[in-house]
Amino acid sequence: MTSPEADPANTTPDTANPDTARWTFAGFRRGALDVLPFVPGITGFAMAYGTVAARKGMTLFEALLMSATVFAGVVQMVVLDSWPETLTVASVAGILALTALVNARYLMIGATLRPLLGGEPARKVYPTLFFLVEPPWLMSLRYYANGGRDPAHMLGGGVAMYVTWVTMAVPGFIAGASVGNPKQFGIDLVMPAFFVAMLVPLWRGPRRSYGLIVGGVAALATDILFGGFWYLIVGTLAGCFAGVFNDD
Amino acid sequence: MIEKDAFGFFVVLAAMTAVVYVTRIAGYWLIGRLVIGPRLRRMLDALPGSIIAATVVPTLVQGGPRAIVALTATALVMIVVRRDFFAVLAGVAVAAGAFAFGL
Numbered sequence: 001m002t003s004p005e006a007d008p009a010n011t012t013p014d015t016a017n018p019d020t021a022r023w024t025f026a027g028f029r030r031g032a033l034d035v036l037p038f039v040p041g042i043t044g045f046a047m048a049y050g051t052v053a054a055r056k057g058m059t060l061f062e063a064l065l066m067s068a069t070v071f072a073g074v075v076q077m078v079v080l081d082s083w084p085e086t087l088t089v090a091s092v093a094g095i096l097a098l099t100a101l102v103n104a105r106y107l108m109i110g111a112t113l114r115p116l117l118g119g120e121p122a123r124k125v126y127p128t129l130f131f132l133v134e135p136p137w138l139m140s141l142r143y144y145a146n147g148g149r150d151p152a153h154m155l156g157g158g159v160a161m162y163v164t165w166v167t168m169a170v171p172g173f174i175a176g177a178s179v180g181n182p183k184q185f186g187i188d189l190v191m192p193a194f195f196v197a198m199l200v201p202l203w204r205g206p207r208r209s210y211g212l213i214v215g216g217v218a219a220l221a222t223d224i225l226f227g228g229f230w231y232l233i234v235g236t237l238a239g240c241f242a243g244v245f246n247d248d
Numbered sequence: 249m250i251e252k253d254a255f256g257f258f259v260v261l262a263a264m265t266a267v268v269y270v271t272r273i274a275g276y277w278l279i280g281r282l283v284i285g286p287r288l289r290r291m292l293d294a295l296p297g298s299i300i301a302a303t304v305v306p307t308l309v310q311g312g313p314r315a316i317v318a319l320t321a322t323a324l325v326m327i328v329v330r331r332d333f334f335a336v337l338a339g340v341a342v343a344a345g346a347f348a349f350g351l
Contacts, residue, residue, distance in 0.1 A: 037336060062257060069265040079264065087256040092263070099264050103271040105299065110275030112296050118280060125276070132272045141296060142332070186343030189315060193322045193339035195304040197332035200323060202297040211294025212301045219302035220309060235302025236295070243294020244287055 023124065023152045031136060031156025034143065038135040041190045042161060043168045044182045045073050049080075050172025056080050060173050067166045071133070075102045105232045108240070109137055113154075116144050120151050131158025138194055145201075207247045215239020314351040318343035 046067070053063035058080075070076055078098060084091035110129065117125045128151065136157025143153050182188045203209050219235025282288065308319055322339030326332060 037333070066261055066264075069261055070268050072268050075264070075268060087253060087260065092260055095260060096263055096267050099267045100271065103268050105303075106268075106271040107275035107278075108295060108299050110272055110277075111279045111292065112299070113276050114279045114292075117276070126273055129272045129276060130269060183314070183347050184344065186318065186340035186347070189311070189318050189343045190336060190340060192304050192307045192311075192315070192319060193336040194332065195300045195307075196319045196322045196339070197326045197335040199297065199300055199304070200326040200335075201330075202300065209297065211291075212297035215294075215298035216301035216305035220305045223306040223310070231306050232299075232302055235305075236298045239298025239302060240291045240295050243291050243298065246290055246294060248290075 022120070022150060023155075024150055025152070027148075027150025027152035028156035028159075030148075030150075031139065031143070031153035031158075032160035033156075034139040034153070035135045035157040035160050037190060037194070038161065039164055040185075040187050041182070042073075042135075042164045044187055046165050046168035047172030047175075049073065049076055050169035050174075051176050052077065052080055053169070054173045054176050056083065060170070063169055063173055064166060067169050068162075070099075071131070071162055071165060072099075072103055073165065075099050078102055101233075102229050104229075105236060106132065108236045109134070112141070113137070116140060116154070117151050124151070128155045128158065131155060131162055133158060133161050134191065135161055135194075138198060142198070210245050211239040211243030213239075214242035312351070314343060314346040317346050317351070 049067070050063060053066070054060075058066075066076055075098075079095055082095075082098065084094070110132065113129075113132075117128070132154070136154050139157050140154040199212065202212060206213070215235045215238060218238035219231040222234040223231035279292070284292070304319070308315055311319075318339045321342040322335045325338040326335035329335065
């Protein structure tokens with residue numbers, strides 16, 4: 001991760017005293033501000049979801065309720081796309097299996113949050129985890145690596161993404177039109193670019209980065225061979241096990 | 249078409265919400281129950297890098313030349329400048345430029 005001096009903007013007063021500054025509004029606001037670069041991408045995605053939901057015959061209330069409860073973009077899109085003709089026990093089980101598969105990466109993402117949230121009371125951590133999505137996860141890992149210790153940072157980022165995701169489905173639903181081509185402005189690559197930027201400080205030389213190398217290669221091979229969503233699970237698990245052989 | 253059976257829809261929605269919430273909390277919960285030895289410690293240390301690499305490498309390849317050029321620019325700027333904001337900005341700018349060039 002980046003060293004503290006690499007990003008002086010991250011050294012806020014509330015992190016200067018890590019033993020006392022917990023669950024502050026300042027930390028919450030900082031988390032919300034940190035995910036701002038992701039807002040255009042999430043907005044485009046939410047509008048696309050709204051459009052698909054309208055086309056599938058959902059009411060606006062149903063579409064927004066799904067966003068407000070499930071709060072998982074890829075899951076919502078995939079499930080809408082494969083919604084069965086009639087709801088039977090088997091077809092509902094299929095929907096739930098797909099939901100679990102698409103979101104299984106969060107099992108691993110959640111595990112990485114132990115060092116950040118482990119010392120906090122469960123009654124605060126578990127509600128916070130409802131808002132766990134990738135942008136606040138990435139930004140919180142960075143915040144923590146830079147010395148930030150306020151868990152409200154994750155909550156702030158998560159709530160900001162939640163509000164964006166739920167509200168921005170409305171224009172998509174009503175207009176039924178997309179915002180043009182997100183590729184034109186590179187918006188579709190904001191998230192991958194953040195992932196790549198995070199990889200650079202995580203690279204600690206080949207003998208200490210087996211997790212990264214094996215994870216990437218295994219994910220790519222799985223994607224090419226099988227397609228679907230398996231690559232995230234296979235790649236992450238393979239990288240995680242390969243990490244055992246990292247030099248200390 | 250979503251079936252016009254409101255009750256069924258709400259039941260499915262509630263079940264989906266539960267499944268998604270479990271994926272969000274189960275990993276965190278489980279790690280808290282385990283005794284973390286040196287082997288598991290190393291696996292957990294490798295986990296963020298594994299997740300990030302596994303997410304981005306297929307994007308890089310599936311995204312074609314435009315994604316490769318843009319994300320290479322991001323990596324280079326990050327290596328030199330070490331500020332992710334500028335690295336992402338560079339990647340997005342290159343992606344927009346590549347689009348204009350028809351990539």
